[in-house]
Amino acid sequence: MNPLQVAVIGCGTIANVAHIPAYTKNKDAHLAYFCDIIPERADKAAKEYGGTAVYNYRELLDKKDLDAVSVCTPNNLHAPIAIDFLRAGKDVLCEKPAARTFAEA
Numbered sequence: 656m657n658p659l660q661v662a663v664i665g666c667g668t669i670a671n672v673a674h675i676p677a678y679t680k681n682k683d684a685h686l687a688y689f690c691d692i693i694p695e696r697a698d699k700a701a702k703e704y705g706g707t708a709v710y711n712y713r714e715l716l717d718k719k720d721l722d723a724v725s726v727c728t729p730n731n732l733h734a735p736i737a738i739d740f741l742r743a744g745k746d747v748l749c750e751k752p753a754a755r756t757f758a759e760a
């Protein structure tokens with residue numbers, strides 16, 4: 656089976672201490688894209704792990720070579736970003752909390 660092509664959205668603390676290290680240990684996953692609105696954070700991860708850096712997650716929504724995303728942004732962006740990727744047909748692993756309110760979730 657080809658590895659899942661994964662993007663990490665938000666390359667801050669939890670991405671660097673949990674999500675990225677876990678993906679690097681999983682032979683069924685390949686880190687293809689790193690996205691952060693702070694370009695240096697996306698650039699640093701891409702340089703270290705060999706993927707492509709992007710600075711606006713919307714650029715990834717229609718990528719055919721992307722299967723799944725980890726949403727590692729601040730809480731207020733979990734639901735909108737996760738929903739955008741789900742609507743684009745991607746699998747989503749979202750940091751907690753899934754949303755800020757029951758209605759939003």
Ligand SMILES: NC(=O)c1ccc[n+]([C@@H]2O[C@H](COP(=O)([O-])OP(=O)(O)OC[C@H]3O[C@@H](n4cnc5c(N)ncnc54)[C@H](O)[C@@H]3O)[C@@H](O)[C@H]2O)c1
Pocket residue numbers: 664665666667668669670690691692693696710711712727728729730732750751752
């Ligand atoms: N599961 C856990 O145990 C655990 C632990 C810590 C944090 N978290 C959760 O993880 C999330 C992130 O926490 P953190 O400590 O890594 O925060 P952080 O501030 O270190 O990282 C968040 C990153 O998201 C980036 N970002 C912001 N808006 C963005 C956007 N529109 N597109 C792309 N990137 C964007 C920021 O620039 C930053 O680099 C929070 O929701 C937090 O609750 C979970």
